[in-house]
Amino acid sequence: MIFAAGCLALAALLGVTVWTVTRHGANAPAETGQAAVGGPFQLVDQNGRPQTEALLKGKWTAVFFGFTYCPDVCPTTLQTLAAVNDRLGPQADKLQILFVTVDPARDTPAQLKAYLDSDAFPRGVIGLTGTPAQIDAAAKAYRAPYAKVGEGPDYLMEHSAYVYLMGPDGRFVRILGHDLGPDEIAEQIKKAMREQR
Numbered sequence: 001m002i003f004a005a006g007c008l009a010l011a012a013l014l015g016v017t018v019w020t021v022t023r024h025g026a027n028a029p030a031e032t033g034q035a036a037v038g039g040p041f042q043l044v045d046q047n048g049r050p051q052t053e054a055l056l057k058g059k060w061t062a063v064f065f066g067f068t069y070c071p072d073v074c075p076t077t078l079q080t081l082a083a084v085n086d087r088l089g090p091q092a093d094k095l096q097i098l099f100v101t102v103d104p105a106r107d108t109p110a111q112l113k114a115y116l117d118s119d120a121f122p123r124g125v126i127g128l129t130g131t132p133a134q135i136d137a138a139a140k141a142y143r144a145p146y147a148k149v150g151e152g153p154d155y156l157m158e159h160s161a162y163v164y165l166m167g168p169d170g171r172f173v174r175i176l177g178h179d180l181g182p183d184e185i186a187e188q189i190k191k192a193m194r195e196q197r
Helices: 002-024 073-094 109-116 132-141 182-195
Strands: 042-045 050-052 060-066 095-101 126-129 146-149 156-159 163-166 172-176
Touching (some): 042 109, 060 073, 060 182, 073 095, 073 182, 095 109, 095 132, 109 126, 163 182
Parallel strands (some): 060 095, 095 126
Antiparallel strands (some): 163 172
């Protein structure tokens, strides 16, 4: 009887754990606060220059993981960030945008440059690529899961849709929700800037 009750309690606990992980994600970052998001990286920008986490120091940074062959989330997010820049007005100079590829096989520095030079995206977006191991390390540091889907030249990449706001000290500040519009995101950034004065 006691053994049966113990088994039932264990099954209930496992059920709650599975439900929590399924519903919220095992590695879902906190929306605000000092969560363990971000860290050292060694990548290359769209101009072929080596870049590290030092790139984040001194400016507010919106970090987004995606890929240039992305059919929907990536261009939409970059267009939203362009609209956010417009709404920030003079404060837009305090914000930089990093687009980190999760598809280093196709997203060479030259490919990133051609993609980010589009008039549809904000000026000055910094594209970052690297070896598969370097990209994997950066994505893990930012809790940005990704996976290759399909085979052949037209494969896609599943990836996180989070935009991470990092402070001028290089630390994580908050998630900028992909379900929010430019007005709301701009207000979140302005609020964070005010609070860190």
